Amino acid sequence: MTHLLYSIFIDPFVQMGAAPDLLAQTLWEGLVSGILYALIALGFVLIFKASGVFNFAQGIMVVFSALTLVGLNEHGVPAYLALALTIVVMLALAFAVERVILRPLVNQPEIILFMATFGLTYFLIGLGELIFGGDPKVMISDQLRLPSGSYRIPMSGGYVQMQKIDIAATIIASIMVAALAVLFNRTRIGRALRAVADSHRAALSVGISLEQIWVIVWFAAGVVALATGIMWGARSNVSFALQIIALKALPVLILGGFTSIPGAIIGGIIIGVGEKIGEFYWGPLLGSGIESWFAYVIALVFLLFRPQGLFGERIIERL
Amino acid sequence: MSAQPQIAEAAGGSNVAPARTLGGVILSVEDVSLSFGGVNALAEVSFDVREHEIRAIIGPNGAGKSSMLNVMNGFYQPQRGIIRFGGREFHGMKPHEAARMGIGRTFQSIALFRGMTVLDNIMTGRNLKMRGNLLQELLWLKGARREEAEHRRAVEEIIDFLEIPHVRRTPVGQLPYGLQKRVELARALAMEPTLLLLDEPMAGMNLEEKQDMCRFVLEVNDHYGTTIVLIEHDMGVVMDISDRVVVLDYGRKIADGTPDQVRGNQTVIDAYLGVAH
Numbered sequence: 001m002t003h004l005l006y007s008i009f010i011d012p013f014v015q016m017g018a019a020p021d022l023l024a025q026t027l028w029e030g031l032v033s034g035i036l037y038a039l040i041a042l043g044f045v046l047i048f049k050a051s052g053v054f055n056f057a058q059g060i061m062v063v064f065s066a067l068t069l070v071g072l073n074e075h076g077v078p079a080y081l082a083l084a085l086t087i088v089v090m091l092a093l094a095f096a097v098e099r100v101i102l103r104p105l106v107n108q109p110e111i112i113l114f115m116a117t118f119g120l121t122y123f124l125i126g127l128g129e130l131i132f133g134g135d136p137k138v139m140i141s142d143q144l145r146l147p148s149g150s151y152r153i154p155m156s157g158g159y160v161q162m163q164k165i166d167i168a169a170t171i172i173a174s175i176m177v178a179a180l181a182v183l184f185n186r187t188r189i190g191r192a193l194r195a196v197a198d199s200h201r202a203a204l205s206v207g208i209s210l211e212q213i214w215v216i217v218w219f220a221a222g223v224v225a226l227a228t229g230i231m232w233g234a235r236s237n238v239s240f241a242l243q244i245i246a247l248k249a250l251p252v253l254i255l256g257g258f259t260s261i262p263g264a265i266i267g268g269i270i271i272g273v274g275e276k277i278g279e280f281y282w283g284p285l286l287g288s289g290i291e292s293w294f295a296y297v298i299a300l301v302f303l304l305f306r307p308q309g310l311f312g313e314r315i316i317e318r319l
Numbered sequence: 320m321s322a323q324p325q326i327a328e329a330a331g332g333s334n335v336a337p338a339r340t341l342g343g344v345i346l347s348v349e350d351v352s353l354s355f356g357g358v359n360a361l362a363e364v365s366f367d368v369r370e371h372e373i374r375a376i377i378g379p380n381g382a383g384k385s386s387m388l389n390v391m392n393g394f395y396q397p398q399r400g401i402i403r404f405g406g407r408e409f410h411g412m413k414p415h416e417a418a419r420m421g422i423g424r425t426f427q428s429i430a431l432f433r434g435m436t437v438l439d440n441i442m443t444g445r446n447l448k449m450r451g452n453l454l455q456e457l458l459w460l461k462g463a464r465r466e467e468a469e470h471r472r473a474v475e476e477i478i479d480f481l482e483i484p485h486v487r488r489t490p491v492g493q494l495p496y497g498l499q500k501r502v503e504l505a506r507a508l509a510m511e512p513t514l515l516l517l518d519e520p521m522a523g524m525n526l527e528e529k530q531d532m533c534r535f536v537l538e539v540n541d542h543y544g545t546t547i548v549l550i551e552h553d554m555g556v557v558m559d560i561s562d563r564v565v566v567l568d569y570g571r572k573i574a575d576g577t578p579d580q581v582r583g584n585q586t587v588i589d590a591y592l593g594v595a596h
Binding site: 197202205208209 | 394
């Protein structure tokens with residue numbers, strides 16, 4: 001018994017202290033995967049904030065945008081032109097979603113819209129497979145001049161290895177978050193987005209066009225999806241399996257709050273780091289595999305004690 | 320009726336409003352009919368609104384007053400009839416079109432953006448006046464910042480006008496009911512509307528709040544020259560501040576005229592008090 005308690009509560013920390021380079025390496029890995037979760041969660045938050053719709057299709061939008069980029073390049077389109085064209089495709093998708101899904105379903109209960117995004121998911125899977133085939137593709141990292149290789153930072157006898165692509169992903173994610181935070185909080189369009197999220201009829205009465213706002217948020221979510229697809233694709237490859245990993249965004253959202261941009265980022269990082277640390281130090285006790293369920297356990301705990309998440313708006317209804 | 324004298328006093332005398340000279344007709348409703356399923360909300364209603372006037376719509380519950388307002392700003396599309404406004408003829412417009420043409424409004428049950436501060440709520444009223452493009456805003460360029468500051472000035476003026484500077488940073492959800500109503504009015508004013516539709520601006524208020532709101536409605540009308548169409552249940556208020564009154568009952572217009580004319584009208588009295596059949 002004492003041995004078990006020792007190996008749960010004492011031993012992992014002894015190991016951390018004994019090999020700080022390993023700890024730093026694990027933290028870094030966790031941070032990077034956390035940022036990727038956060039980027040997917042960010043796409044969800046954008047759409048949820050402005051339309052109250054939980055967009056199940058965010059994961060497939062990541063895959064679809066990355067496939068479009070790689071696919072165009074395979075057909076001889078230069079990398080940067082392909083990138084621009086992919087952004088145009090995401091804009092077209094935003095218009096199509098607004099016209100075909102959101103507009104006819106306006107004023108329907110949220111569950112109906114949620115189901116509609118299920119439909120969109122399977123439509124995009126089908127369309128993606130039809131056009132690009134079902135095989136995994138390799139991200140065109142070199143053509144896009146994404147950095148490759150890694151830095152080795154010596155640390156207490158060992159070293160910490162950091163992939164340059166991961167560093168780039170971290171920087172790009174930070175820039176995107178900063179831009180979105182400014183957009184949401186300081187500008188006319190941001191206010192219009194928040195207005196639509198709060199009250200449709202009040203937004204309409206001051207001349208905000210719902211159609212326009214929906215196109216903007218879906219397009220923004222599409223661009224975030226593309227960035228996520230590139231970064232994730234560069235670390236592994238571009239395949240439909242990514243869509244499943246994207247569901248990790250759900251516990252991230254529960255942790256960070258569905259309506260908070262900083263929440264998505266911090267929630268993503270907590271889950272990413274928690275997973276890696278848990279797997280590395282406590283995994284052996286439980287025969288590994290912590291990574292696949294850790295996020296959901298944290299989400300469950302949050303649902304019990306803080307259902308609005310770390311940064312979510314607490315909903316107080318006046319009765 | 321007992322509230323009448325106090326309100327008149329707060330409003331600076333009941334003869335203030337009628338003393339102004341009214342302009343020509345700026346909006347006319349012609350033969351408008353609206354039904355939901357089998358229920359006729361409005362039946363062949365016609366009336367007009369003249370520039371600078373305060374026009375009241377009154378009637379018993381379910382008379383179609385709110386429906387009328389919703390037709391006027393494009394929330395409902397009437398099955399028949401037309402609305403003339405700004406030299407154009409509408410069989411039904413879209414709400415953001417109405418807003419673009421200078422029709423602002425408030426709601427019977429408050430419709431504010433609860434998550435935002437008072438300032439942000441009122442700033443949304445400037446939405447149509449702001450011209451910045453997405454790219455500029457995304458990069459928070461100088462142009463976008465300057466425009467934001469200009470509109471902020473206009474909004475601060477309205478905040479002072481409606482005497483709510485002390486709550487400008489407060490999230491609206493935390494404000495008392497009367498102040499929320501005032502913020503809603505401020506947001507509509509920020510649009511610089513030529514026509515302002517107020518759906519029961521004094522409903523649910525205590526006497527003091529009612530007097531304040533009355534004063535603000537009159538001052539808006541006087542100071543900005545805004546034409547106002549309002550729905551109100553408090554007869555004292557209606558008779559005091561409005562230039563002309565339309566009376567609806569079961570979706571039909573039963574009377575139209577000055578407060579005195581309407582007050583003496585037998586059909587109106589019957590509609591309000593009920594009549595033995």
